Amino acid sequence: MSHLGIDIGTSSVKAVLLDENQTLVAEGSAALAVDRPRPLWSEQDPEAWWTATEAAVAAVRAAAPKAWGALASIGLSGQQHGATLLDAEGRVLRPCILWNDGRSGAECRELTERVPDFTKRASNIAMPGFTAPKLLWVAKHEPEIFAKTAMVLLPKDHVRYRLSGDTVSEMSDSAGTLWLDVAGRRWDATLLDACGLSERQMPRLVEGSEVSALLSETVAASWGLSGRRIPIAGGGGDNACSAVGIGATRGGDGFLSLGTSGVIFVATDHPVALPERTLHAFCHALPKRWHGMAVALSAASALSWIAGIVGASGDIGGLLARAEAFVADPVRRAHAPVFLPYLTGERTPHNDPHATAGFAGLTAEHGAEAMAYAVIEGVSFALADCLDVLVAGNAAPTSCMLVGGGSRSAFWAQLLADATGLTLDVPQGSELGAAFGAARLGMLAAGGTEDAVCTKPPIKRSFAPDAGQKDLLAERSARMRALYRA
Template identity: 75%
Template sequence: MTSHLGIDIGTSSVKAVLIDSRQNFIAEGSAPLDVSRPQPLWSEQDPESWWSAAQTAVGTVRTAAPREWSALTSIGLSGQQHGATLLDATGKALRPCILWNDGRAGLECSELLESVADFTTRSLNTTMPGFTAPKLLWVAKHEPDIFAKTAKILLPKDYVRFRLSGEYASEMSDSAGTLWLNVAQRRWDATLLAACGLKEAQMPYLVEGSAVSACLSPQVAADWGLAGCNVLIAGGGGDNACSAVGVGAARAGDGFLSLGTSGVIFAVTDRPAALPERTLHAFCHALPDRWHGMVVALSAASALSWIAAITGAGGDTKGLLARVERFASDSRRRAHAPVFLPYLTGERTPHNDPHATAAFGGLTVDHGPEAMVYAVIEGVAFALRDCLDVLVEAGAAPTSCMMVGGGSRSLYWAQLLADATGLTLDLPQGAELGAAFGAARLGMIAAGVPEQEACVKPTIRTTFSPDRTNDALLRERAARVRELYRRKS
């Protein structure tokens, strides 16, 4: 019996999951991460914190399952996308990583589009401050000494790969989010790199997500009690592509809705589906010869955490949501609740507006914490409805859709999302572990397991079908939210 490890480098934590050759969960571990916001619009993390958290998470797995750990055959890596991790010639990080939800590079986005006439044709995507390429233009302009010393640029999970193996490698799904990849041809684009003053030599080499990218270094293997083992490391994928693999979204039409720090709707396609003017992310899948359309709302479960802290609920979001459900069961109170524009960290789809801000509308002295929290989770649902409209316009909407991410633990919120988007949402077993589990699956495939055996769909725990009796109320409230954004713009 062999075992396979998936490591997911998230924004708020690192997760590690160990599975056996039958894909049974053996053990899991996690460690928290902090985000630094030293200036308005900035969002950064120390790359060393990813490595430290990964060591902690893996240590928990090793302790929990020493026998299975000794049979480790492969590692798959998943991670938050777009982070600009700049290394010098010795592999040392030159500055904190600029994260996916950093908004400082708005001006540089315009400069990139102006400098390459066919930018969106090459990349299939428009520029956004959260993507990697404009961040490098910002560094070149504001931190020229650091830019001059930059020998390699890695994405977060690929930095962990470097620490695991000593190799500079990446794969197509994560690299598509840099804006330096020719997505249709699945290769680095010299013209897009040159627009940022970069060369392909500064990029990691590319493999498919289900292919072998490197092997665990002898030093790390010894540190992990695996001396003499030949543990391969799969290419892996961006967090959303790995979540797709984790729920078996491997064929065209398969998709998922994720409620993590951000909210995502992901749909697999057998061809690139582009709509850059509407902020559709047209990326490669972590599996060969497939792509995906992806739309992103920057604040999702993070919005719930924010309002829970504001209202004094702290970490008891389960109890808070139970109170909110009782509040919303009264249709009159629900209809007169405030509305919420959920742009706490700007917004990506469909506005591509890093300066967008959040706001309550219709808030009165009669509204208590439950009304405000209801408005927040409803506002996130409406933001995801706006995202789905973009996929529909591109002809890339999912025909089957699962629900994953930490926010998927709330059954009430899941039903509200089904009602607001019109999607039938299938909640699988283990939904909150999707990305790490998907990474472990990619490791299995790299180790020789056929894709069709590895990427089976999980058992469905619950299905949420849209309740059409709520359509009129939700349409009216969604219109109020959109009008609130128009007035603020």
């Protein structure tokens, strides 16, 4: 038997095919673009997710036709918070408003005014990135669209709809809408009503490890699986799926993810909440589990940005090597520019969609390598701020793995360990991330047991904090924080 995991990311759709021993048999991906038609806006066409899903799956089928023929389950992961609006016939009404869209700041304030105990009910503070304020924005600025809205789906759940014809979500992703009773794991009628919505416009809820739907006969036929009714697991938000993929399923298990955004995630056996410090309190993708999460909106995307600015988009690894050589001299490191990494606003700890990025301390001696170092250092300091919030919420990790595309850089991994004070373990297969976790959830939905499926991977390398860097980095991080306040 084989198991397919599909991750609907921001920059690409990834698909992985695992055998019954969780060995990677084949993988495929297809790129996605983000549209930014106005300041603070960030959107994608849901049809692009489906086109990319078909392309990624086609690559998997071509690479492993025999294993594909033994497909036993599908699991889904996806970028969180995106508002995909469907009419009564299931047609998409407008581009999806994404997680890093900042247009709905006023609507966040309106939500908390409408529901005096909003943060207690939602376990989270209202932020523009979440789904609920996006719907208030649509109601206010696009009333004709809002009036036609019969269903609101998150990105991966729209792909599920295309796969099966069923509108279903699960707890981990739905917790990021601000419409879920996180402790009770059910929709909250009061929170929905504050947005002019009802439970009729919400998908049915399942746990991430449960069967949510079956692959439709039409899609099965087009994928060479005629006559097969393949179960589709509930799946999870991308970070919850990444946690499942590396076995971060018990209280205290954590990871730091360096993807488009930066995330520190900690599994808990009870709900945690510290909304005033922008701690995200969500359900895990497994039953009777929750997690605390803190998010820096720009992480590896900031490195891609500076690489494009300095003409190094085709050689980011080379740019990092130059940055490492530049700061090998402690004097140059101490006098490197400082970078404020808020290219798309910031979530934790500032909840500020209007926060901007910038360099301070640039001189004529600084070139591309100095700027690249400043960027990854600034992102590292932002993630240290995220950890501070988790500590304050009594949700600090007792162990922490480093995952995501950025985990390939030993230089950046060591800098993160030094900046946060965490020992970071890089697991084998850390780049597979959420798609691997989605496939594991598919295995559970097909009858696997958690103890057998959700094991921790071997550790490829560990990075312990270098005490010799502590004072210098503390001084430089203080400068970055002062720059934000200024």
